[in-house]
Amino acid sequence: MSLTVVGSIAFDSVKTPFGERDRMLGGSAVHFSLAASYFGEVHVVGPVGDDFGESELSVLTEHGIDTTDVERVEGGDTFFWRGHYDYDLNTAHTDDTQLNVFGDFEPKLSEGSRSAEMLFLANIQPDLQRQVRAQCEGARYAALDSMNLWIDTARDSLLAAIGEVDCTIINDAEIRELTGEPNLARAAAKVMEIGPRAVIAKQGEYGAALFTESGFFALPGYPLEDVRDPTGAGDSFAGGFLGYLDGEGGDLDDATLRRAMGYGTVLASFNVEEFGTERVARLTREEIDERFEALRAMTQFEVPADLP
Ligand code: AMP
Numbered sequence: 001m002s003l004t005v006v007g008s009i010a011f012d013s014v015k016t017p018f019g020e021r022d023r024m025l026g027g028s029a030v031h032f033s034l035a036a037s038y039f040g041e042v043h044v045v046g047p048v049g050d051d052f053g054e055s056e057l058s059v060l061t062e063h064g065i066d067t068t069d070v071e072r073v074e075g076g077d078t079f080f081w082r083g084h085y086d087y088d089l090n091t092a093h094t095d096d097t098q099l100n101v102f103g104d105f106e107p108k109l110s111e112g113s114r115s116a117e118m119l120f121l122a123n124i125q126p127d128l129q130r131q132v133r134a135q136c137e138g139a140r141y142a143a144l145d146s147m148n149l150w151i152d153t154a155r156d157s158l159l160a161a162i163g164e165v166d167c168t169i170i171n172d173a174e175i176r177e178l179t180g181e182p183n184l185a186r187a188a189a190k191v192m193e194i195g196p197r198a199v200i201a202k203q204g205e206y207g208a209a210l211f212t213e214s215g216f217f218a219l220p221g222y223p224l225e226d227v228r229d230p231t232g233a234g235d236s237f238a239g240g241f242l243g244y245l246d247g248e249g250g251d252l253d254d255a256t257l258r259r260a261m262g263y264g265t266v267l268a269s270f271n272v273e274e275f276g277t278e279r280v281a282r283l284t285r286e287e288i289d290e291r292f293e294a295l296r297a298m299t300q301f302e303v304p305a306d307l308p
Contacts, residue, residue: 002041007122028122031232035239037063049076090204126157143167222269240267
């Protein structure tokens with residue numbers, strides 16, 4: 001089984017009440033692929049500029065991530081995001097977004113990326129997400145994330161992209177904004193009317209809620225005493241969620257989706273313990289499974305074998 005992701009590969013400058021970092025490795029595709037790399041084969045798609053060095057690339061390759069489709073644009077600059085958080089770490093304040101090499105990016109996927117069974121369209125311009133979706137004809141399960149910038153500036157493309165995936169994973173405030181529906185259950189139902197069979201509403205430290213045709217399931221965030229930087233938590237959640245699903249193969253029934261919610265929650269929790277990719281980059285599968293079992297015990301989260 002294997003998993004392809006398209007999204008931003010970035011330099012992030014981030015300030016939180018607990019410290020700051022300038023131009024650290026980040027981006028939605030980077031956070032996602034590192035988290036997913038603990039479960040199986042990952043192909044990452046996206047452009048970088050001359051300023052993206054071997055040391056940044058090696059963070060990915062050292063985790064076995066296939067970087068064949070990381071396209072280096074000569075004379076270009078890598079995507080850049082600057083943001084800050086106040087004491088409410090659930091809300092990211094964007095101070096600057098420079099698309100740079102994403103401005104003229106036209107994805108052309110290698111055979112390895114095209115033939116993956118699973119696809120994640122991480123947060124990036126929705127037309128690019130659609131171009132990649134069209135190339136991955138064989139993907140039997142596709143999921144998508146987005147953000148308020150694209151709801152505000154490319155709403156029709158985003159709605160079209162959502163219509164082409166099986167699962168939408170998005171912040172709860174953004175689902176409400178996208179659908180114009182303040183009630184979360186109704187908002188999720190509206191998203192499902194567009195196409196996806198599953199909708200996950202991410203709720204920051206409060207966890208995530210899964211809506212499917214046959215049910216509802218929610219998990220709180222893993223309780224942590226040290227949270228330093230929430231940047232990339234949503235992408236790490238998606239990486240744990242889809243990485244687990246990819247490893248499972250077979251039927252993606254509600255019981256499997258619920259377990260995947262647990263793995264998403266665990267990867268997101270590791271991500272926020274340190275800045276950028278620092279913590280997730282040095283995880284082990286044993287640490288992940290240990291925390292999954294701790295989460296299960298703490299929340300008494302059981303998955304009946306006979307769920308539909
Ligand atoms: P998250 O905290 O999981 O929502 O995602 C944070 C990551 O998203 C950061 O590493 C940023 O580089 C990246 N990011 C921020 N804004 C955008 C955007 N407009 N398009 C794509 N990626 C973005």
